[in-house]
Amino acid sequence: MVSRELGVPAVVGTGRATHVLPDGQKVTVSCAEGGRGKVYDGLLAYEETETDLAGIPATRTHVMLNLADPSAAFRWWRLPADGVGLARLEFIVAHQVKVHPMALLHPERLDHADRCAVDQLTEGHLDRTRYFTDRLEYGIARIAASRWPAPVVVRTSDFKTNEYARLLGGRPFEPVEANPMIGWRGASRYYSDGYREGFALECRALRRVRDEMGLTNVIVMIPFCRTLEEADRVLEVMGEEGLRRGENGLKVYVMAEIPANVILAEDFAERFDGFSIGSNDLTQLTLGVDRDSEALARVFDETDPAVTRSIETLVPRAQSVGRTVGLCGQRPSDDPAFTEFLVKTGIDSISVAPDSFAVVKQHVAAAELARYGEGRTAPSGTRWPQAEQPSPSRQ
Numbered sequence: 001m002v003s004r005e006l007g008v009p010a011v012v013g014t015g016r017a018t019h020v021l022p023d024g025q026k027v028t029v030s031c032a033e034g035g036r037g038k039v040y041d042g043l044l045a046y047e048e049t050e051t052d053l054a055g056i057p058a059t060r061t062h063v064m065l066n067l068a069d070p071s072a073a074f075r076w077w078r079l080p081a082d083g084v085g086l087a088r089l090e091f092i093v094a095h096q097v098k099v100h101p102m103a104l105l106h107p108e109r110l111d112h113a114d115r116c117a118v119d120q121l122t123e124g125h126l127d128r129t130r131y132f133t134d135r136l137e138y139g140i141a142r143i144a145a146s147r148w149p150a151p152v153v154v155r156t157s158d159f160k161t162n163e164y165a166r167l168l169g170g171r172p173f174e175p176v177e178a179n180p181m182i183g184w185r186g187a188s189r190y191y192s193d194g195y196r197e198g199f200a201l202e203c204r205a206l207r208r209v210r211d212e213m214g215l216t217n218v219i220v221m222i223p224f225c226r227t228l229e230e231a232d233r234v235l236e237v238m239g240e241e242g243l244r245r246g247e248n249g250l251k252v253y254v255m256a257e258i259p260a261n262v263i264l265a266e267d268f269a270e271r272f273d274g275f276s277i278g279s280n281d282l283t284q285l286t287l288g289v290d291r292d293s294e295a296l297a298r299v300f301d302e303t304d305p306a307v308t309r310s311i312e313t314l315v316p317r318a319q320s321v322g323r324t325v326g327l328c329g330q331r332p333s334d335d336p337a338f339t340e341f342l343v344k345t346g347i348d349s350i351s352v353a354p355d356s357f358a359v360v361k362q363h364v365a366a367a368e369l370a371r372y373g374e375g376r377t378a379p380s381g382t383r384w385p386q387a388e389q390p391s392p393s394r395q
Contacts (some may be wrong), residue, residue, distance in 0.1 A: 004031075004333075004353040006069060011037030013294055035334060051358045056080055057365035060372070061342075062349035064153075065357060066328055069095075070142035076354040083150035083217075084143060085276065085351025086328035089157045089202065092139035094167065097132055101198035103169025104128040114169045121168065129201055136205035137213070144215040151219055153253060153276065153326075153351075156202055158223040160185050181290060186224025186255075191233040203241035211248060221253040221276060226260060231271045245273070256325070257281035262310045265317040275318050276351075279329035283307050302331045303338060315345045324348040332356075336363045343367035 003010035009029040011017070017039070021027060028044040031037050064085035067073055070092060093101075099118055107115055107128075118128075125131040144152045160180035165171050173194065177183040189195040209215050220243060225231050231254065235245060238252070245252045254261065254268055257278030261268055268275070283302045284291045291300055301307070311327070318325045326349035332339045333356035342350055343364055352360045 004355050006072060007355065009037075011039060013297070014039075015294065053078060053080060053358075056358055056361050059361060059364045059368055061347065061364050061368060062326070063357060063361045063364055064151075064326070064328075064349050064351040065147075065354050066351050067143055067354070068092075070139040072354075073143045073146035076357075077146045079354060079357050081147070081150070081354075081357060082349065083147050084152040085326050085349055086221075087140070087143045087152055087154045089136065089140075089155065090159055090163075092136055093157060093159070096135045096139055098168055099132070100164060100167040100170035100173060101132050101201050102173040102195065103167075104132055105197050105201075106173075107169075109172045110169050118169055129204075132201050133205040133208070136202065137208045140205065140209045140218065141213050141215055144209060144218050147217065148215065149217050152215075152217050153219045153221050154206065155221040155223055155255070156190070156199070156206075158186055179290065181284070181292060186226075187222050187230045187234050188224070188226065190222075191230070191237050196237060199237065200241050203238055203243050207242045210250065211242070216249050219251045219253055219274075221255060222272070223255040223278070224257060224281070225254050225268075226258055228264065228267050228271070231268060235271060253324075255281075256314055258285055259310065262314045265314050266321055269318055269321045269323045272323070274324035274326070274348075275314065277311060277314065277325065277327040277329070279307070279327060279331055282310060286310060302329070303335070303341075308341060311342070311347075312345050315347050319346070319348075326351055328352075332360055332363075339363045340367040340370075344371060 009031045011029060011031070021039075026043050028040040028042065029037065030040065062082035064083045065076060065079065065081045066086045067076070067084050068088040068091035099121055103110055103114065103118055104122070107118060110118065122128045122131045140154055161174045161177050161184050162180045165174040175184065190199040206218065206220055210218050220238070222231070222234055225234065235252065238244070243250060251273040253274040253276055254272040255278045256262060256275040258281070261275070279302045280291055283289070283300060283304070286306050287299065287301075287304060289296045289300045315325045325347055327342060327347060328351035330353070332342065332350050333352045339350065339360060340363070344367070350360065350364065
């Protein structure tokens, strides 16, 4: 998803590409021929098509963007999207911050080499925590400003422990887990002794973006929230850091990527303002398939009936209590039939990579025409308000 956002074709999980392809060999990487990427020898001819943005049809289902790289946000600002459905903090942390937040807070736990590297990276910052929050808030603000006043859903960090450990200074703070994919990630980190201080820095950056920069279109989203108790504890920690749901129009969403989020939809809806379906993790946990396993790749299927029925269950249950439901994932970009299925469920929004926005918008319009007839362009409701205009004192 990130490679598509950057305009770089990518084939993931080849297994032997670095052995088969020698340095300097010219190849053509194609991601436009179905679900499997292909790599051809030599530079092949290709065709380009131009899309007139004025001709993109209006839809009642909101079509939003997945974004990670703040520098790319203004590359896509002309797209008539309904906002950003998923802005990932991990890209900002990995590429602009580059250091584990706990390493900034507890440099005494670092070895000499890492401590020197951190000193060099943060040179000129008397307060190292401001190094972290400044870069994070500037990155968030760029994405939020590019879509103002449309909603921008910012997901708090969702690195796995092995990914956190690869950040500068990260190893002393991260356990070695047999399966990080279902380990210490998401909400479970935010209230724990091992990362709570780091999460506080994330909250501080988000609060400044909203309250000091005036970008109140930012919605905070919590990933991988396993239990209701976790939800309560995370919201409590956020409140202690000045991010209180409802204050200054703050909305807090939760990722719906664990079967518990579907089974207890009404209970999670009491704590959050909306749901965003993470189709990869929901598929992984519903089917019991490690999405990183090459041996099980053929079993991993987001269109499996167990997964689609979970989505069909969540959407009406959440909407019945006034909560929005969106989906952020790759599948709608690649599979028009899956997009049609989502429209039939009555989902509020679909969030896709920017390069596939125009195509998905057209697929959504066709699906709505089949379902609603000519009334397809009617607004889907008032559940997706735009941000209030900032007062002159905050501009």
